[in-house]
Amino acid sequence: KAGVTQTPRYLIKTRGQQVTLSCSPISGHRSVSWYQQTPGQGLQFLFEYFSETQRNKGNFPGRFSGRQFSNSRSEMNVSTLELGDSALYLCASTLSGLSNTGELFFGEGSRLTVL
Amino acid sequence: EDQVTQSPEALRLQEGESSSLNCSYTVSGLRGLFWYRQDPGKGPEFLFTLYSAGEEKEKERLKATLTKKESFLHITAPKPEDSATYLCAVQARGSGNTGKLIFGQGTTLQVKP
Numbered sequence: 088k089a090g091v092t093q094t095p096r097y098l099i100k101t102r103g104q105q106v107t108l109s110c111s112p113i114s115g116h117r118s119v120s121w122y123q124q125t126p127g128q129g130l131q132f133l134f135e136y137f138s139e140t141q142r143n144k145g146n147f148p149g150r151f152s153g154r155q156f157s158n159s160r161s162e163m164n165v166s167t168l169e170l171g172d173s174a175l176y177l178c179a180s181t182l183s184g185l186s187n188t189g190e191l192f193f194g195e196g197s198r199l200t201v202l
Numbered sequence: 203e204d205q206v207t208q209s210p211e212a213l214r215l216q217e218g219e220s221s222s223l224n225c226s227y228t229v230s231g232l233r234g235l236f237w238y239r240q241d242p243g244k245g246p247e248f249l250f251t252l253y254s255a256g257e258e259k260e261k262e263r264l265k266a267t268l269t270k271k272e273s274f275l276h277i278t279a280p281k282p283e284d285s286a287t288y289l290c291a292v293q294a295r296g297s298g299n300t301g302k303l304i305f306g307q308g309t310t311l312q313v314k315p
Contacts, residue, residue, distance in 0.1 A: 091245070118300070118301055119301075120300075120301030120302070122305075129289075129305050129306065129307040129308060130246070130289065130291075130303075130305035131305070132301075132302045132303065132304070135300050135301045135302060137300075142300060143300045143301070143302045145302070177245050177246070179245070179301060181301060190248040190251070191246075191248065191301055191303070192248075193245030193246050193247070194245050195243070195244055195245050196244075196245055
């Protein structure tokens with residue numbers, strides 16, 4: 088069974104540009120959550136999508152947005168990049184939520200560097 | 203404000219030297235407390251879920267316990283392959299059955315042979 092796939096794995100952008108990251112969840116999973124991981128702040132929740140609808144959102148500015156397609160694949164977009172957006176962006180999927188086990192299945196992440 | 207604090211930030215052990223990692227939390231109604239392991243360059247990997255004070259879970263050399271204010275991850279006779287960053291996270295009742303977790307900063311464990 089294939090795991091969560093994130094693309095691209097690494098990318099470098101300059102300030103002011105925008106970036107789109109992609110996440111393909113485990114087959115059959117309908118919930119996709121996005122997290123930002125930095126050395127200073129750790130893992131912080133960005134948003135979650137379920138059945139193409141955003142059903143939870145963290146405390147990030149409007150420059151961070153996302154969407155989910157009918158096949159459950161998800162994308163997140165960051166516009167007008169700032170140096171502080173440099174981070175590892177992690178995607179996690181579950182069937183419909185945390186379920187009884189509380190397990191989120193994470194991808195390996197997309198490492199974004201903003202110069 | 204919901205918050206998770208882990209200590210110590212880093213821990214070095216000799217192979218076979220048992221120890222404990224601490225996770226203190228404040229949350230407006232605990233739905234669940236989770237432990238994850240993260241290896242360099244990888245995403246977090248699920249270890250345990252604890253739901254109520256007094257609950258314990260075990261997996262190989264790891265044992266997680268939960269009280270009303272904190273959780274401990276006990277590592278018995280660790281091996282070098284246990285070296286990783288261990289992350290603690292909580293879910294508040296207000297988050298419902300969603301993927302929103304509040305993570306601590308993690309404890310980076312190094313086990314030397």
